[in-house]
Amino acid sequence: MRLVTAVIKPFKLDDVKEALETFGVQGLTVAEVSGYGRQRGHTEVYRGAEYTVDFVPKVRLDVVVADDDAKDVVDVIVKAASTGQIGDGKVWTTPVDDLVRVRTGERGPDAL
Amino acid sequence: MPFDFSSIDTGNTAWVLASAALVLLMTPGLAFFYGGMVRSKNVLGMLMQNYVAIGIVSVLWVAIAYSLAFGKNGVFGGFAGDLHQFGLGHMGEQVAGYQGPLAQTIPPLVFVAFQLMFAVITPALITGASADRLKFGAYCLFIGIWLLVVYAPIAHWVFSPEGWLFKKGAEDFAGGTVVHANAGAAGLALAIVLGKRLGWKKDPMRPHNLPFTLLGAGLLWFGWFGFNAGSALGANNLAGYAFVNTNTATAAAMLGWIVVEKFRDGHATTLGAASGAVAGLVAITPAAGFVSPAGSILLGFIAGALCSLAVLLKYKLGYDDALDVVGVHLVGGVAGALLIGFLGTKATGIGLDGVFYGGGWHLMRLQATAVGAAVGYSFVATFILAKVIDLVMGLRITRDEELEGMDTVLHAETAYDFGGVAAGGFSPGQRAAHPTATVTEGASA
Numbered sequence: 001m002r003l004v005t006a007v008i009k010p011f012k013l014d015d016v017k018e019a020l021e022t023f024g025v026q027g028l029t030v031a032e033v034s035g036y037g038r039q040r041g042h043t044e045v046y047r048g049a050e051y052t053v054d055f056v057p058k059v060r061l062d063v064v065v066a067d068d069d070a071k072d073v074v075d076v077i078v079k080a081a082s083t084g085q086i087g088d089g090k091v092w093t094t095p096v097d098d099l100v101r102v103r104t105g106e107r108g109p110d111a112l
Numbered sequence: 113m114p115f116d117f118s119s120i121d122t123g124n125t126a127w128v129l130a131s132a133a134l135v136l137l138m139t140p141g142l143a144f145f146y147g148g149m150v151r152s153k154n155v156l157g158m159l160m161q162n163y164v165a166i167g168i169v170s171v172l173w174v175a176i177a178y179s180l181a182f183g184k185n186g187v188f189g190g191f192a193g194d195l196h197q198f199g200l201g202h203m204g205e206q207v208a209g210y211q212g213p214l215a216q217t218i219p220p221l222v223f224v225a226f227q228l229m230f231a232v233i234t235p236a237l238i239t240g241a242s243a244d245r246l247k248f249g250a251y252c253l254f255i256g257i258w259l260l261v262v263y264a265p266i267a268h269w270v271f272s273p274e275g276w277l278f279k280k281g282a283e284d285f286a287g288g289t290v291v292h293a294n295a296g297a298a299g300l301a302l303a304i305v306l307g308k309r310l311g312w313k314k315d316p317m318r319p320h321n322l323p324f325t326l327l328g329a330g331l332l333w334f335g336w337f338g339f340n341a342g343s344a345l346g347a348n349n350l351a352g353y354a355f356v357n358t359n360t361a362t363a364a365a366m367l368g369w370i371v372v373e374k375f376r377d378g379h380a381t382t383l384g385a386a387s388g389a390v391a392g393l394v395a396i397t398p399a400a401g402f403v404s405p406a407g408s409i410l411l412g413f414i415a416g417a418l419c420s421l422a423v424l425l426k427y428k429l430g431y432d433d434a435l436d437v438v439g440v441h442l443v444g445g446v447a448g449a450l451l452i453g454f455l456g457t458k459a460t461g462i463g464l465d466g467v468f469y470g471g472g473w474h475l476m477r478l479q480a481t482a483v484g485a486a487v488g489y490s491f492v493a494t495f496i497l498a499k500v501i502d503l504v505m506g507l508r509i510t511r512d513e514e515l516e517g518m519d520t521v522l523h524a525e526t527a528y529d530f531g532g533v534a535a536g537g538f539s540p541g542q543r544a545a546h547p548t549a550t551v552t553e554g555a556s557a
Contacts (some may be wrong), residue, residue, distance in 0.1 A: 044318065045377045047387060047423045047436060051316045 001096040001109060002070040006061045007035065008081040008089040013059045019080035020063065025073065026112065028063040039086040058089060064096055066109055113206045121217035123347040128218050128226050131342025134335045135229035139166055139236050141331025145390065146240050148324030149383075149435050151317060153517025154244045155527045161251055165236040168256050173228045174200050180264035182209025182227065185274045192265045193272065200224065209272035214346045226342060227267075234263050234291045240435030241299030244309050244317075245514055248522045250507045254302075254497065262298065262493050266290050266486050282482035283456065283463055283475070285354065286343035288398025288448045289486045296442020297487040299433060301494035306507055308432035310514050317434075322382050329386035333362060336393045340400040353460045354400035358393065361412030365392025368416025376420075384420065391419035391440050395448030399455065402463040407455040415447050446483050453479045 008016060013030065020028060034055035041054040065073050070093050077091050101111035143162035147155045169177070179197035180187065186194025193209065196202055203220045210223050235255040239246075269275040270282065270290045284290060309317070319325060340358040344351035369388025370380035395415030396408055403411060423439035426432065433439065453476025456466035465471030501507055508514075513521040520526060 045373075045379060045381060046319060046383055047439075048373070048377060048420070049424075049427070050377075051318055053316065053318075 001064055001099055001112065002067055002093045003096050004061075004063050004065055004070060004073050004077070004091065004093050006077045006081065006089065006091040007033065007058050008061065008077070008091075009083065009087060010057055010059045012081045012083070012088075013061075016061065016077055016080040019076050020073070023073065023076045025063055025065065028061050030062075031060045033058050033060045037087070037090065056087070064099060064112060066112060115204055115206050115220055116216055117204075117219065119216040120219060121214075121346070124214060124217045124345065125219065125222055127347040127351065128222050128342055128345055131338035132222070132226040132229050134338025135226070135233065135342065136166070136335075138229075138332050138335035138339065139163075139233045141328045141335055142233060142236055143328065144324045145328030145332060145386070146243065146325075146435050148321040148326075148328060149240075149319040150243050151517070152320040152527060153519055155320065155519065156523050156525055157248075157518025158239065158243060160248070160523060161239040161246070162236045164252060165239075165255055166232050168252060169232045169235065169259055170228060172256060172259055173224075173231055177231060177259050177264050178224055178227065180260060181231070181267040182207055182223075182272055183274075184208040187265075190268075190274065190276050192268050193274065208274055209268070210345075211273045218345060223345075226345075227271075230287055230291055230339070231259060231263055231267070234287075234295050235259060235298075237292070237295035237437060237441055238299045238302060241303040241433045241437040242306055243434035244518065245306055245508050247505075247507060247509055248518075250501055250505055253505070254501055254507075257497055257501075258298065258494065261497065262490055263290075263294065266294050266490065270482060270486065277482045277485060280478055280481065281464065281475075282478045283402050283452050284398045284449065284482065285401040286340045286397045288394065288445045289482050292394045292397060292441040292445030293449065293483055293487050294445075294490045296438050296440075296445055297490040298494040299437030300431065300442065301491050302498050303431050303433045303438075305495060305498040305502060306432075309434060310511065312432045313427065319383060322386075326382055326386050329389050332393060333389055336362075336397075340397060344401060350401050350461055353405075356405050357400045357403060357408040358396050360405050361396035361399075361408040361415070362389050362392035364409045364412030365389060365395065365416030365419075368392075368413040369420040372417050372420040387423070387436070387440060388416040388420065391415050391444045394441055394444035395419075395451070398445070398449045399452045401460055402452050402457070403455045404457055404459055407457065407468075411448065411451045411455055414451065415444050418447055419444050442487070446487065449479050449483045450476065453477075 035058055036054050036056055041052055041056055044051045044053055074091050074093060082088055099111050100107050139162055143159045147158045150158050176198055179195050180192045183193025183196050207220050207223055235258055267290050269277045270284050272278060336358055337355055341351045341355040344354055366385050366388040369391060370384045373384045374380045392412040392415055395411055399411060419440050422443040423436045425439060452466060454467045456463055456475050457469045458465055464475045466475045467473060498507060509521065
């Protein structure tokens, strides 16, 4: 199993969710996060004083999928989240040792 | 001399009573105007300073401050009024500090109530300069003494027919000098004594809730009709002038501010619109009954543009006037008071003609004298008062307290609870800190 994590533009969340549902992913976890990449932040002006705001709002998705699906899920997210502009975000995967469905106690890929 | 209660005019009295209530609303409005501009960890500290000003000033006003401001010349000759109306005694007599054709049409107690609301908001205005770093107890002591030794004397000089600046003929319709230039100069002194906030010019200190600031500006604008049109002290044509001039100058100032912003910064901002409106309200305050509506357009536009430039002075000169009490109230109040020297006209039924109406420079000299005296005295007296309180008990919260924020440190409260893990919103496992206390909402027994 692999954990697919994506940090994307907030307004792209619905597109990504629909694309993942179409692909067959059964569930996912999202969080509102702040961060920056190469785009850096943006500039705001208050009474003539400029502030550079480094951390811009993003949405983070976490979804655990079977090893065989991981690459495809990454592609699905990248395609759905892309606008071609800077700040589109990143997607990465990490190996997952173990996984339990809390209600039934099922373990491993069966619990996905 | 006894007051002739049979000469009371119900229309005038009703308007001044309603105006007093409008002016009271300005202080909560100011609280939210300022509160939205501070960081979220300090919003309750800011709101509290403004609310407690209503408490402290209301009590002191009845006890002694009204008498100092509007009594007969008493303290050091004409420095302040005497104590004849101590504890609001002798309310069946004519008010020494209010004479003129309409003075017998409003009961003395109604005049007390109206003037109280001005005394409430003036020290509250100062809190914008000292935002985020002032001790609560020291603040309470500061505004109490400040009311007696700074506000009451200046109100006496300018508002009272007994006062030396009033006698010279200096014009201040509703408090551009007494309230705004005074509070602005005091704010500058207090900001200098306190020193800069931690991380000033380095860390971002963004306004945490601009909708609050705009809502507060709206309440100020609404209440200001009482401040200015109420200062006619009658339901009459002069009140109509003051009302229309107030709205017109405020509108023009808002436009003036955002035009400067658009050219300078590239965007017209909501904070700029709110700030420009307040700058206009400040600038028209001394002039509301002395200029024409057309003159108020010019006055407002100049004030809005000028204040939007003046708020950058602190970065050049190096004083941390956190929410621009200097840039808006000192500069706006002085600009309004001096522009009367150009735009003043007898057409409103009172006052003198200024430079543009053939009156020459006489009025301008009077205005400059009044502004210079009020600003100079306010700055020096406030500086000394703040220094003394700082030496005796300390004015400023500690470094750790400042980093943590005033809300939890000074008031043991948090402004915003939107649920979530930290608030215990999801878990029934949280308990009240003191088991004997009433169990708080959302906590399990």
